[in-house]
Amino acid sequence: MLPTTSSLQIGELAAGQALTLPIYHFKPSGKHSGPKVYIQANVHGAEVQGNAVIYQLMKQLERCDILGEITLVPLANPLGINQKSGEFTLGRFDPITGVNWNREYLNHAIDLPTWYKEHAELSDSELIQAYRSTLVEACQRRLRNDWGVTTGHRLAVNLQAMAHEADIVLDLHTGPKSCKHLYCPEYDIASAQFFAIPYTLVIPNSFGGAMDEAAFCPWWQLSEVAKVMGRDLEIAVSAFTLELASQERICLEDALVDAKGILAYLSHRGVIAEQVEPAKMRRFGCYLKDYKKYHAPMAGLVEYVAPVGEPLAAGETLVNLLRLDLYGSEQELTALSLPQDCVPILHFASASVHQGTELYKVMTNLFELPH
Template sequence: MTKARTSKLTIGELAAGQVLDIPLFTFKGRDSSAPSVYVQANVHGAEVQGNAVIFQLMTLLEEHDILGDIVFAPLANPLGINQKSGEFTLGRFDPITGVNWNREYLDHKLDIATWFREHQHLPDAELFTAFQLTLVESCHQKLQQPWGITTGHRLAVNLQTLAHQADIVLDLHTGPKSCKHLYCPEYDMASAKYFSIPYSLIIPNSFGGAMDEAAFCPWWQLVEYATSQGRELTNPVAAFTLELASQERIDMQDALKDAQGILAYLSHRGVIKEQVLPAVMPRYACYLKDYKKFHAPQSGMVEYCASVGEQLPRGETLVNILRVDLYGTEKALMPISLEQDCVPILHFASASVHQGTELYKVMTNVFELT
């Protein structure tokens, strides 16, 4: 039985002087040539299901022959996790700056052309090692800059430093009221079929601040530039965001299913020796440009009529908006529908909304992954 080694990562200090640590669990692989893995969860305070998935996955790994190193960082944001208001966990935005905790990662803004010219003499493996060291050193420089950085940025860059040392990066999240879905880079679309997740959003090579993009975008940019210079490279880094249904929820049996899906992917990549087959299930996708947000056309009390994860034909009711103050008029209860077929993926948690509130995110132009 393989057991994880435990350690801690210090990510900051509280005003009263207490040190903020997060727990790390490391499974040491026996084959240095196998891919290494970094998995984190709970960067948003209310998004706790990823911790259950990590628990189940670590339990499964104890019975497997582990080839590549695997580092787990559950409870990755203690500030967000402890950001409570009554029975609710807020924890999505840094309360000091208002910035989304998952939009604080470092955009290295490397001069890829210059870097490539200076290192193009290296064989592929050495080139990749040098680039990885460049990314890690960029994070270290950010953490040590003399003017300092914000609390949220410090947390994110510390986590990003761990991610840049891995070949595979998995960031575990949930939605407000959501079905399971996967953010998958376009160059790695074939990998979506290994996870136990029915819907995938195919994302382009552009940095929006999230962990998956922070991990894969620099490498994608390097590979694309090398190709433009006549050198064919295979992108050595894979990064995905797994959205594991709804927040403020722990479901251990459901977590086991997702852990088995991750295990199937790790088996496919050669991180473990044993063959683990992916779940047999239909899987669908759309490109990120076809992932649409629907905002409340008026304020009121909302009945969310469309079920997440189920196709909604055009013209069928998405929401009903109740305006009790307009009782006796035709505007007291307003059904709202969309003009195209879609699959609702998530919706806002509250039934009380302002005009302009983001009510639903839906996939359009959906296609089946084969």
């Protein structure tokens, strides 16, 4: 069955055009009450492949027996998508302020011990519902601020208010030139086995500013406060960021692979009635502290030698750095390598770099995840 369609205005351009988001809803067919799901894509303007994944996912969901409500928001950042600079989408940050579009979510400042005491007599499900309302209202109050809110905050908090309604939040991104990888909070590591993604970054349960953290942190914090008060409250919300290969790329066939991975997770969580098996593949994890950025030690032209997603031994060539201005000297061509084994996950998109440009992000100290 086709999803229902709605839209939400999240901004207005200088010349007066409204910026609206397309929103698609799948409703449970019967009286089912599976978990609610929120999926968004393209918060960074150049990271378009998540839209293709949502497209393939909706094609699949049309044929599914839906048990829980599913909300999908593709093209989530129209301002970022539309901002071109040369033959490239300048979509990672607000072109006026430089602020990363994915660091604009609201960091809730709720006095949790007090809040918990005021709601301690509620049942678990009532408590969860009350907390959810508190979070959504905090977002709405933020948007009504007398002094206004920034363009990026308006967008982000509108998205966040929708995400807070859900039990499962998926934020679809890509890297620059990247293999697929998953941001997964430590407490939810068992979920990584469902997605069609070989590498998982295990992140701490704290707010760093991104959507996944904005979605799960308040719940993890509530659970911690409850624990102190002697109550064992599950972390009611699961949230993940899926990095679906490279930016500025649409591949419908590959999008189907990732749609099926998401479907496997939704099946496991009881959002659809169908049984969908996860892809059989080895999956590896890495703690955020072991996820390292390598910056260009000198400027130059870059041949990216190490393929992303494949192990690279210490000392093997990561990049060749070419300096045509230094031809004839020892620095005309430098092979750069790392002092420890790693898996390169992503690299910079341009082939010429200033000194200090982030060349690669690599995982070190990887471990295999159970399946």
